[in-house]
Amino acid sequence: MKTVNVAIMGLGTVGGGTYDILTQNRDYIKRTQGVDIAVKRVLDRDRERVLGRGVSPSVFTDNIENVVSDSSISIVIETMGGVEPAKSFIIKSLESGKSVVTANKELIAKHWHELERCAKAHGAGLYFEASCVGGVPVIRTLTESMQANRVCELYGIINGTTNYILTKMTEEGLSYETALREAQQLGYAEFNPSADVDGFDAMYKLSILSSLAFHTSVPYTSVYREGITRVTAGDIKCARDLGYVIKLLAIGRRNGDKIEARVHPTFVPVDHPLASVRGAFNAVLLTGDFVDDIMLYGRGAGARPTGSAIVSDVVFCAKRTEHEYTDFGISDKAGEDVDSSGDFTSKYYISLTAFDRAGVLSAVSKVLAGYGVSISTVLQKGSGGETANITFLTHEAGEKSVSAALAEIEKLEYVRSVDSLIRCL
Ligand code: NAP
Ligand code: HSE
Numbered sequence: 001m002k003t004v005n006v007a008i009m010g011l012g013t014v015g016g017g018t019y020d021i022l023t024q025n026r027d028y029i030k031r032t033q034g035v036d037i038a039v040k041r042v043l044d045r046d047r048e049r050v051l052g053r054g055v056s057p058s059v060f061t062d063n064i065e066n067v068v069s070d071s072s073i074s075i076v077i078e079t080m081g082g083v084e085p086a087k088s089f090i091i092k093s094l095e096s097g098k099s100v101v102t103a104n105k106e107l108i109a110k111h112w113h114e115l116e117r118c119a120k121a122h123g124a125g126l127y128f129e130a131s132c133v134g135g136v137p138v139i140r141t142l143t144e145s146m147q148a149n150r151v152c153e154l155y156g157i158i159n160g161t162t163n164y165i166l167t168k169m170t171e172e173g174l175s176y177e178t179a180l181r182e183a184q185q186l187g188y189a190e191f192n193p194s195a196d197v198d199g200f201d202a203m204y205k206l207s208i209l210s211s212l213a214f215h216t217s218v219p220y221t222s223v224y225r226e227g228i229t230r231v232t233a234g235d236i237k238c239a240r241d242l243g244y245v246i247k248l249l250a251i252g253r254r255n256g257d258k259i260e261a262r263v264h265p266t267f268v269p270v271d272h273p274l275a276s277v278r279g280a281f282n283a284v285l286l287t288g289d290f291v292d293d294i295m296l297y298g299r300g301a302g303a304r305p306t307g308s309a310i311v312s313d314v315v316f317c318a319k320r321t322e323h324e325y326t327d328f329g330i331s332d333k334a335g336e337d338v339d340s341s342g343d344f345t346s347k348y349y350i351s352l353t354a355f356d357r358a359g360v361l362s363a364v365s366k367v368l369a370g371y372g373v374s375i376s377t378v379l380q381k382g383s384g385g386e387t388a389n390i391t392f393l394t395h396e397a398g399e400k401s402v403s404a405a406l407a408e409i410e411k412l413e414y415v416r417s418v419d420s421l422i423r424c425l
Pocket of ligand 2: 131132133134158159160161162188189190196201300301302
């Protein structure tokens with residue numbers, strides 16, 4: 001039987017989960033997959049912590065040269081995170097003919113095509129299932145199971161930390177800070193929490209997923225991004241009263257001959273399949289022109305689920321005699337069909353505070369109408385003082401029209417503040 005030696009670079013949450021699977025399930029993988037995967041090297045900077053996990057001292061290294069110069073290692077697993085030195089270590093590995101499996105969505109979103117070109121030049125593979133949606137095999141589904149279809153739409157909850165926070169705030173009334181701390185303790189959060197709560201993590205993942213779904217290069221810089229930090233307990237309550245839950249959605253869509261990609265908090269109707277995705281669970285709803293809807297659901301973060309995706313890539317790679325490359329980032333026209341204008345259409349939830357005077361509602365409605373924004377629902381609640389909270393749900397409208405209308409509304413005499421603007425599904 002073929003033995004494939006691997007190195008793991010970075011034995012933290014995901015690297016640790018990967019090590020556990022490769023050691024605990026080694027015989028099972030051997031028996032069921034016909035390939036024996038052996039961990040030959042573990043690279044990290046903290047020797048004591050690594051040895052404390054049961055790794056033999058002869059396997060530990062803190063020097064990348066001990067990985068790349070070892071010709072018996074054919075697959076390198078990168079679970080360190082960040083751009084550097086992960087990128088240089090990956091390039092060194094590819095240049096020495098080793099295939100690379102990584103969970104690093106930031107690195108793939110920023111340097112995919114450079115890494116892919118390097119892999120191709122050296123006949124090595126580059127695999128990154130674990131970079132998107134944790135243990136859920138969404139990349140393999142897009143690349144190996146959707147060939148018959150033009151993907152029309154992709155809607156996803158693709159960040160476990162923010163879904164955990166929003167679920168805890170909605171269901172248990174936890175504060176944002178407490179829920180974030182819990183997500184960090186559970187190993188879901190990125191090193192810098194801004195990556196999760198400000199939507200960067202979901203933006204990188206959506207750039208990768210929509211590139212694969214729509215067979216074009218969707219640069220992460222073309223993805224509209226808004227995080228969850230401005231979502232208030234009041235918005236969550238109002239959503240519930242109106243029959244919605246708030247989720248951080250990643251949306252990739254074909255809109256005519258353009259592709260649009262955006263990440264933002266969204267009102268999702270309670271009976272929509274994505275509304276029931278709770279905690280650190282993730283889901284992606286794909287629509288193909290022939291297959292119709294497919295929904296993939298599972299744990300989007302954490303050591304074991306993400307380790308599972310890494311090991312699946314390792315086995316996939318180990319069994320291949322030739323590697324495949326996407327190539328779509330290489331043409332000069334790559335990304336030309338991506339709409340970076342940010343002027344998409346949506347329904348909206350708008351919440352504002354106004355002085356409770358006659359004519360306020362009609363003044364606000366008049367401005368919205370002037371920009372072609374049609375109202376579907378209005379709720380007004382007095383605060384008991386001299387102000388009232390007014391909430392609008394709109395019909396489909398253009399993003400730029402809504403922004404222009406709100407800028408004008410904010411200047412109206414009796415409007416104190418425009419407090420929230422959240423898109424609705
Ligand atoms: P982590 O727990 O911080 O693990 C990273 C490990 O790599 C740590 O042991 C770290 O050591 C080590 N490391 C970092 N830089 C190094 C360097 N220059 N030389 C040697 N060792 C180094 O991070 P993680 O949560 O496992 O995430 C790793 C990657 O997986 C990231 O790209 C992340 O986006 C991705 N990912 C994470 C999850 C998840 O649920 N956590 C899910 C999917 C994908 P120190 O602790 O000393 O820095
Ligand atoms: N921080 C990420 C999340 C890890 O919360 O989804 C998985 O990519």
